[in-house]
Amino acid sequence: MYRQITSNKRKSLALLAGFLVLYGVLGYVLSLWFGVAALVIALVIAVVMLFINLYMADDLVMAVAGARHIERKEEAPELWRMVENLAITAGLPMPRLYVVEDESPNAFAAGRSPKQAIVAVTTGLLERLDEEELEGVLAHEVSHIRNYDVRLMTWAAVLAGSIALLAQIFMRGMWFGGGDNNRNANPIVLVVVIVSLILAPIAAILIQFAISRRREYVADASAAELTRYPQGLASALEQISAAAKPSARLGNQAIAHLMIMAPLGARGHTSKLFSTHPPPEDRIGRLAQMAGGADHRHEDLTEGRAMPRPGEHRELPPEEPMASTGL
Amino acid sequence: MIWLIVLIVVIALLVIYAVVTYNSLVRLRNQSEEAFSDIDVQLKRRHDLIPNLVETVKGYAAHERQVFENVTAARSAATAAHGPEAQAQAENALTGALRQLFAVAEAYPDLKANQNFLELQNELTDTEDKIQASRRFYNMTVRDLNTKIQQFPSSVIARFANAGEREFFELEDPAERAVPTVSFGTASA
Numbered sequence: 001m002y003r004q005i006t007s008n009k010r011k012s013l014a015l016l017a018g019f020l021v022l023y024g025v026l027g028y029v030l031s032l033w034f035g036v037a038a039l040v041i042a043l044v045i046a047v048v049m050l051f052i053n054l055y056m057a058d059d060l061v062m063a064v065a066g067a068r069h070i071e072r073k074e075e076a077p078e079l080w081r082m083v084e085n086l087a088i089t090a091g092l093p094m095p096r097l098y099v100v101e102d103e104s105p106n107a108f109a110a111g112r113s114p115k116q117a118i119v120a121v122t123t124g125l126l127e128r129l130d131e132e133e134l135e136g137v138l139a140h141e142v143s144h145i146r147n148y149d150v151r152l153m154t155w156a157a158v159l160a161g162s163i164a165l166l167a168q169i170f171m172r173g174m175w176f177g178g179g180d181n182n183r184n185a186n187p188i189v190l191v192v193v194i195v196s197l198i199l200a201p202i203a204a205i206l207i208q209f210a211i212s213r214r215r216e217y218v219a220d221a222s223a224a225e226l227t228r229y230p231q232g233l234a235s236a237l238e239q240i241s242a243a244a245k246p247s248a249r250l251g252n253q254a255i256a257h258l259m260i261m262a263p264l265g266a267r268g269h270t271s272k273l274f275s276t277h278p279p280p281e282d283r284i285g286r287l288a289q290m291a292g293g294a295d296h297r298h299e300d301l302t303e304g305r306a307m308p309r310p311g312e313h314r315e316l317p318p319e320e321p322m323a324s325t326g327l
Numbered sequence: 328m329i330w331l332i333v334l335i336v337v338i339a340l341l342v343i344y345a346v347v348t349y350n351s352l353v354r355l356r357n358q359s360e361e362a363f364s365d366i367d368v369q370l371k372r373r374h375d376l377i378p379n380l381v382e383t384v385k386g387y388a389a390h391e392r393q394v395f396e397n398v399t400a401a402r403s404a405a406t407a408a409h410g411p412e413a414q415a416q417a418e419n420a421l422t423g424a425l426r427q428l429f430a431v432a433e434a435y436p437d438l439k440a441n442q443n444f445l446e447l448q449n450e451l452t453d454t455e456d457k458i459q460a461s462r463r464f465y466n467m468t469v470r471d472l473n474t475k476i477q478q479f480p481s482s483v484i485a486r487f488a489n490a491g492e493r494e495f496f497e498l499e500d501p502a503e504r505a506v507p508t509v510s511f512g513t514a515s516a
Contacts, residue, residue, distance in 0.1 A: 081453060088460035091362065091468070226463075 015211045026200045033193045046162045067098035086142045095119045105240045109141040117145040136233030139223035149215045160204040167197045212276040224290045234287035241280040348484040355472040362465035369458045380447045387438040398424040411494040469493045
């Protein structure tokens with residue numbers, strides 16, 4: 001499990017590096033044609049977009065999703081308690097909680113750092129999942145926060161976005177014969193510039209989505225580490241993918257990468273390569289593998305507890321709690 | 328000349344590695360200390376709930392003196408205990424005594440319907456969940472710290488820095504910290 005987490009981390013780092021290389025290459029190619037000004041413009045655009053995203057995204061997301069803030073424990077004691085305990089397990093401060101009025105079961109995390117983190121769930125999710133499944137989903141979101149995924153994905157989205165924007169600007173600039181340097185340029189450079197302007201945005205989006213899928217695997221694995229019960233999340237994913245329906249609210253492409261599962265409205269008819277999330281079957285398969293060894297839940301029921309939780313059935317009578325560890 | 332440069336680069340890399348490792352050891356040590364005091368906070372909350380709980384049960388089952396005495400004694404032992412192992416033992420004893428108390432409560436339907444009792448019971452369950460949660464975080468941190476101290480080459484730095492391994496905080500169940508031993512590195516992407 002831990003090995004999977006590290007290997008995933010390494011892969012997302014590699015992807016991020018790929019991004020920067022792509023950005024550099026595009027900037028270089030553009031500077032061939034338009035001069036150094038192009039590089040400066042590229043940089044300014046990236047910085048401005050990053051700033052907007054990091055400092056305003058939380059409010060934007062909440063506004064887009066129409067989320068209701070849960071301010072006190074009494075408003076949703078079960079949900080609150082679960083998130084609180086998961087946050088303690090992950091060593092994080094309690095994130096802000098939101099509930100989105102939406103039939104489609106989904107959840108997402110936002111916020112640029114663990115201190116400003118947000119966890120949001122839909123009412124559809126709360127209705128459909130049982131306690132252990134919900135815990136799995138929340139653990140997945142808490143893991144996104146702990147792994148700084150929100151920040152990473154904001155970076156990725158901004159870089160991809162600014163590459164697309166740059167490409168558009170310079171495409172237009174070329175048609176209108178912009179720049180003074182193109183008098184003595186040769187046709188090969190022209191072709192290279194045009195091709196890279198077309199390909200760069202596509203490559204950027206592919207990388208962004210690849211990073212996003214990678215982070216989903218990491219979050220699944222760390223959720224299993226937090227709850228010690230991969231089956232909970234696995235069965236939640238099954239339920240969510242079975243019950244998913246197009247949602248106007250959550251189907252917004254801008255926040256798709258934050259969801260526990262790609263909302264249908266955003267996914268449309270895309271292939272795996274163009275999806276922010278790995279196919280649910282694959283994620284469920286990996287979780288099942290994690291669960292493969294032992295079911296650690298039995299011990300958790302009696303461990304350190306004076307009494308069973310309401311609604312829980314103790315596997316064995318309290319007189320012999322040790323017997324429950326015999327796997 | 329070239330050898331001199333190589334030598335300098337190698338030494339520089341070694342120094343950087345030593346500094347980074349040393350710092351991460353310090354960070355992990357502080358983190359685990361903080362995590363341990365988080366467990367203490369939850370344990371204290373648990374201990375604070377018990378006198379009230381005992382009083383409530385006493386109101387209905389005053390003659391079960393032995394049980395109350397056991398709980399009270401276990402509680403004060405738990406409050407006095409220090410260090411992961413001693414505390415864990417004392418907490419286990421307390422859990423055992425509390426189980427007796429709740430077993431007694433089973434025989435009194437009026438008590439079981441008492442609002443105050445129900446609330447205390449809920450609080451206690453919540454606190455026990457939080458103890459488990461903070462214990463897990465502590466154990467994960469300790470695991471990372473101990474791994475770093477044991478593994479080569481960070482073990483060398485750890486010896487120079489005089490970094491000591493820490494004890495896990497375990498209740499009842501040694502299997503808890505055992506890591507599921509499956510590897511997924513090769514799962515198809």
